Amino acid sequence: GAVVMTDVKIKNGDAVVDSTGRYEMICGKDALFQRAEICIGARLGGFIYDRKTGSDIRSIDAESNLAKENAELVINEALAQLENTKAVVTEYGDVVKLTITIGDESRNTEVHLYGNI
Secondary structure (H helix, E strand, O other): OOOOOEEEOEEOOEEOEOOOOOEOEEEOHHHHHHHHHHHHHOEOOOOOOOOOOOEOHHHOOOOOOOHHHHHHHHHHHHHOOOOOEEEEEEEEOOEEEEEEEEOOEEEEEEEEOOOOO
16 A cells, blocks of 8 residues: 655744644645755755755746746755646745645745755
8 A cells, every 4th residue: 555654843933842842744745845945945965854855946046037946946846856747836035835746736835945954
């Protein structure tokens, strides 16, 4: 059977803890979408759990006419390690707005370009 993916829920770069002090877990599609967002938002080499995760999105000049297209290329390169996952960038600035599609489900999300998670 398919492996159900489970992950610790992350908000603003930190693991979310519930009222009993346990990590909140998410699984299935939620975990896959979160992983995609971490791939995009983490600085390449800056995610302590996995040095290969992350993107070079900060190297893109936001003033350039092709910023959005370049961001999309970089993001999809970062997502290449995830199965059936792709992204379309709708807005590129301090906050990157994008639509992530995994398999047949699409979700709109924003990625803040924070530093190391």
